[in-house]
Amino acid sequence: AQSVTQPDIHITVSEGASLELRCNYSYGATPYLFWYVQSPGQGLQLLLKYFSGDTLVQGIKGFEAEFKRSQSSFNLRKPSVHWSDAAEYFCAVGAVTGGGNKLTFGTGTQLKVEL
Amino acid sequence: IAGITQAPTSQILAAGRRMTLRCTQDMRHNAMYWYRQDLGLGLRLIHYSNTAGTTGKGEVPDGYSVSRANTDDFPLTLASAVPSQTSVYFCASSASDSGDTQYFGPGTRLTVL
Numbered sequence: 726a727q728s729v730t731q732p733d734i735h736i737t738v739s740e741g742a743s744l745e746l747r748c749n750y751s752y753g754a755t756p757y758l759f760w761y762v763q764s765p766g767q768g769l770q771l772l773l774k775y776f777s778g779d780t781l782v783q784g785i786k787g788f789e790a791e792f793k794r795s796q797s798s799f800n801l802r803k804p805s806v807h808w809s810d811a812a813e814y815f816c817a818v819g820a821v822t823g824g825g826n827k828l829t830f831g832t833g834t835q836l837k838v839e840l
Numbered sequence: 841i842a843g844i845t846q847a848p849t850s851q852i853l854a855a856g857r858r859m860t861l862r863c864t865q866d867m868r869h870n871a872m873y874w875y876r877q878d879l880g881l882g883l884r885l886i887h888y889s890n891t892a893g894t895t896g897k898g899e900v901p902d903g904y905s906v907s908r909a910n911t912d913d914f915p916l917t918l919a920s921a922v923p924s925q926t927s928v929y930f931c932a933s934s935a936s937d938s939g940d941t942q943y944f945g946p947g948t949r950l951t952v953l
Contacts, residue, residue: 759941761944767946767947768844768930768944768945768946768947769883769930769932769944770944771941771943774941815882815883817883827885827888827898828873828883828885828942829885829899830875830882830883830884831882832880832881832882833882
């Protein structure tokens with residue numbers, strides 16, 4: 726079974742600083758990987774996804790993530806954080822099995838942005 | 841384009857009562873999913889449906905049932921609610937069951953007293 730670890734529960738950065746949110750996964754085959762963002766009281770919005778091909782993936786709102794198979798990681802990065810990026814971020818790994826498309830989520834990282 | 845709608849937005853329910861959470865999508869997606877979100881646990885899959893007429897169990901199915909009579913609707917039923925089912929429930933859909941992106945609804949906040 727697949728699993729996802731987001732080791733940082735909370736992260737605080739200053740506006741304009743760079744950001745990296747960590748995500749490690751466990752899965753026996755090549756995974757599908759996703760980053761979602763959730764603003765307070767809202768649903769989840771897809772930031773970016775990796776299915777195959779180029780291991781550096783660009784997403785919305787200036788985010789990018791890099792798939793590193795050797796480290797089983799899919800870290801999310803942004804070069805300059807904006808106050809509006811404050812939210813909770815979830816990494817997820819997808820597995821296509823005989824039972825269909827199932828996502829396993831990490832426990833999330835809460836991002837606070839200091840002005 | 842509405843995407844995915846969920847109803848109600850929030851609900852307070854007495855333990856032992858029956859409750860159905862509604863989910864409707866207008867994207868003609870084949871696959872649909874129900875997740876619950878709890879603090880510190882992230883989102884966990886309750887049930888899923890790969891196509892109309894079929895359903896399957898996720899990670900935490902006990903106490904919940906689903907049906908998929910048509911493509912658009914995927915209701916989640918709590919036959920006899922218990923306090924441990926207090927959570928935020930999200931419905932999601934994807935075009936297929938083959939690794940497509942899942943799109944999420946706005947959620948239903950359920951409190952069982």
